[in-house]
Amino acid sequence: MAKATAGYRADIYAPNFIARRGGDATNGGVSSTADHITIVGTTHMSTGTVCPVPGKFQATEPGNNAPAVAIRFMRGLHGALSAHLVPVAWDERRGCYSVFGRAYSFGGNRADLDREFARAIQFATTAEVPEFIKIHDRME
Numbered sequence: 001m002a003k004a005t006a007g008y009r010a011d012i013y014a015p016n017f018i019a020r021r022g023g024d025a026t027n028g029g030v031s032s033t034a035d036h037i038t039i040v041g042t043t044h045m046s047t048g049t050v051c052p053v054p055g056k057f058q059a060t061e062p063g064n065n066a067p068a069v070a071i072r073f074m075r076g077l078h079g080a081l082s083a084h085l086v087p088v089a090w091d092e093r094r095g096c097y098s099v100f101g102r103a104y105s106f107g108g109n110r111a112d113l114d115r116e117f118a119r120a121i122q123f124a125t126t127a128e129v130p131e132f133i134k135i136h137d138r139m140e
Contacts, residue, residue, distance in 0.1 A: 005068075005090060005097075006038075006040070006060055007058060007068065008053055008057040008058075008059065009036050009059070010038075010111040010113055012031050012037055013109065013112060025107050026109060026135075027138045027139065028139075029104075031067075031135045034065050034066060034067055036065060037069045037111055038061070038063075039053060039069055039070065039111075039113075040068045040097050041070045043073070044073050050099070053117075054124060056120075057117055068087070068088050068090075068097060069088060070099065071083050072086045072099070081127045083128070083130065084106070084136045085111060085134065086104050087100060104136040104137055104138060105136055105140075106134050107136070107138030108138075110134055111135055112131065113129065113131045113132070
């Protein structure tokens, strides 16, 4: 199996009121020290396996300044599908990215997605993807 490790690089935006005070609402999450993130795929709440982003968006390798994340889809209380970003790691045994850790919450940071990328993911998954998406990387 080919190792599709590259993804789409997006900028991280931290709230000014937190950044001005030198704080970190993510509690050490992957977006706390990075300037960018690399979106390597999509996943659903019920699975930890990540499906790669479309080939034309596999342009950037994740690294320390742009850690790997995936768009996670989950159903809300009334059945509506929502999307947010979660940290992922390469699983050598399975040969794909997987969500690591158990439960993440919103740590205050967001990522800015290109409209073309958001529409490509929406087309591939039939789920709406916001262009300004929350990063769920806070663990207690």
